Amino acid sequence: MTAPLFKGVITALITPLRDGKVDEAAFTRLLERQIAAGVHGVVPMGTTGESASLHPEEHQRVVELCVQIAAGRVRVIAGAGSSSTDKAIDLVRHAKTVGADGALVVTPYYNRPSQAGLAAHFEAVADAVQLPVLLYNVPGRTGVDLANETVARLAVHPNIVGIKDATGDLSRVSWMRANIDGQFDLISGDDPSYLGYHAHGGVGVISVTSNVAPEGMVALHNAAAAGDYASARDWQDRLIDLHKGLFLDNSPSPTKYALSRLGFCTEEVRLPLAPTAEAVKPAIDRAMAAAGL
Template identity: 50%
Template sequence: MTANTITGSMVALVTPLHGDGAVDYVGLKRLIEWHVASGTHAIVAVGTTGESATLDYEEHIAVIRATVDLTAGRVPVIAGTGANSTREALALARGAKAAGADAHLSVTPYYNKPTQEGLLQHFRVIADAVDLPMILYNVPGRTAVDMAPETTLALAEHRNIVGIKEATGSIERMRDVMARRPEGFAVYSGEDNLGAASMLSGGQGSISVTANVAPRLMSRMAEAALGGNSEEAEHLDGRLAPLHRELFCQTNPIPVKWALHRMGLIGPTLRLPLTPLADFCHAGLEQALGEAGCLDRQ
């Protein structure tokens, strides 16, 4: 894989669970088949939207392997492999490679707040040891550490580090990295409300929560944006805008799992410490789903 091989709408897929908390592999197959049929361009397995923080190592690798098997090469699979321990992130990256993932997504270590030098060393250790394309993931709102553009650009010189998912909420940050990146280094939006703008600015795609519930609209929007059709991309993104907002009325993935259950695709189960969607969010999310045609699975 080269940096620009994986482009478009990449769903940050939820991990469906049975009522007892066990992984629901029948539900996972249902979601994957729907995404492939709906034009989703790649699937991110067991990222943070997939509740990676509460799956143990064996479950984590099993879900990656199942996703690889169920997609059967029809779309690329990006495995979530991030951890705040470099040793754990390295083990997950090795497990993802063994499971057959096409690439892996590694979030900046959370809670322990490494320095920029610590981030450089963390990602280089993993990239040196595992010959699998790595996408960095910067989401300071969840990790309490912000990877500076200069750190990203230094890491971009590594042959196995092929892109970054930027979730700072700043289109200017993404444009800055795009302007200075080495040839072939991909920039993906990690904020659904900036996905269209980032692709129209030269980004390669959106790693999306919204794509969980509106995969066809998201894939059409991404194709328009990547094709430079700003009018069509902005029109479709306007239809998606209420979802971009309401799917974050509480902590992700609480709202998106409620939405998928409302659509009849998965059960409602989350693992503690996540809890069910608060009542005050229901009406707004229901309305957003209806406006985007999701209740008819459009």
Template identity: 50%
Template sequence: MIRGSIVALVTPMTSSGDVDFTALTTLVEHHIAAGTHGIVAVGTTGESATLPVGEHIKVVTAIVKQVAGRVKVIAGNGGNSTAEAIELTKAITPLGVDAFLNVTPYYNKPSQRGLIKHFEAIANSTDVPQILYNVPGRTAVDMLPETVAELAKHPKIIGIKEATGSLQRLKDIQALVDDSFILLSGDDETGLDFLKLGGHGVISVTNNIAAKEMAEMCNAVVEGDFELADAIDQRLKAVHSAMFVESNPVPVKWALCKMGLIPECIYRLPLVEPELNTQNVIEEALKNANLL
């Protein structure tokens, strides 16, 4: 079972724009030491939209080798072209990832029937389990609960990262799928409530900068210690919000650099460093949460 605190890992880069594999190694070890239960490699927070296929594969390869089975590794494999997503999926399949995280096609806004065909085609191209990813605020298409239920019948589609932030959406999906279907929150601000309602884990942006705290919160829910979980979540409330004052991963990468967890705050265009007023909001949230 893939569950608990899963980091949507950033991809650190050098001033020349290349992937910083030394910093990546350090980040992976930081998360394992902090108790993170799983790592998403080159998801949307990892700037998958601007990493070409060859580089995408190199980053996933490096993370799988570094982790060496100590935690779960989930690789991003989504795209708005089914054929290209299948190509990427086939290239990553031999690397030894535990699962794929497959975002809904963006910009071209397929119908619900188109979504079913898209995800089934990708699932049929590999033996590695697939986790669906619904984030309509970024993709402009919303995968409805009935569509999720239909896709859950596929033997290789094992769960969903649901990032609408709607707890009612979680309940609607729960009513239509088996208990074995993995339910992961993709919204840090409602992540704890998602877990309390029976969700299995959180794929988190905040986890990048508060790995120990997010792991402790998820563990507390499993142990039934909601008082501790609430206290941790309350401490991180402003951080959850600050990580989205500009488009992800702009704030979280800047925060990581400010905290000294990555050496440089470098993005791939069209993403750039956050505005000065945004930096102030992020820094204040980090200080108030005792992360800085």
């Protein structure tokens, strides 16, 4: 079996904002911190990047800027999902044009296609552009679940190389390992259950927590990858409150609050999101302290 194309800690980057505009200086600082901490990849313009709220021109600029700053030091997997197949193809095509290493394509949201529609959507995207595609299944946000059997059908496509599974259902990774032939990158999209996902055979995590604690997430992954689950559990224990705390309000608002406390960016989010509620900020502060931040 060939080595995974995408693995390790892949940060689902926030998009810092200031006075209603993308703060490119803050984005640069955040990305340089991620690279220095040893993350294995980054995702600009995923869910955590507020892709649903930014203008198309902003979306493309952030992806292009990310590729330029990374300069080949880490893999860049561009968020490229849409409820429209044509729009998703355009985003994947742009990602390839600017030099991204892959595209993260979420299941179409709101229109809730059938499994046949989902398969046809992803096949159309993968047929249109020669760029590695990660499927992204997050039914809690999109209202539709990409069934295991549909994933297995899609896994035979040469441009579909893996999945970001944000369901938190650890049985799925075992099913996919048993039912998908050849290399297929199994990536968790759920920080709290990542250690278990890895133990079941996953190879990485697209992480929200690593925005705030990249060194800790890298240490957790590296320990698990080395088979040192005692150390990995120690890191999980340190990070578990942060995993949970960053979802005490609408994501990515708590992550932006935490990063503002560290001096990296403002708390600003784009409507319809609102800044983190004052009532939950003390819990986030405590979680950061527990994680050594």
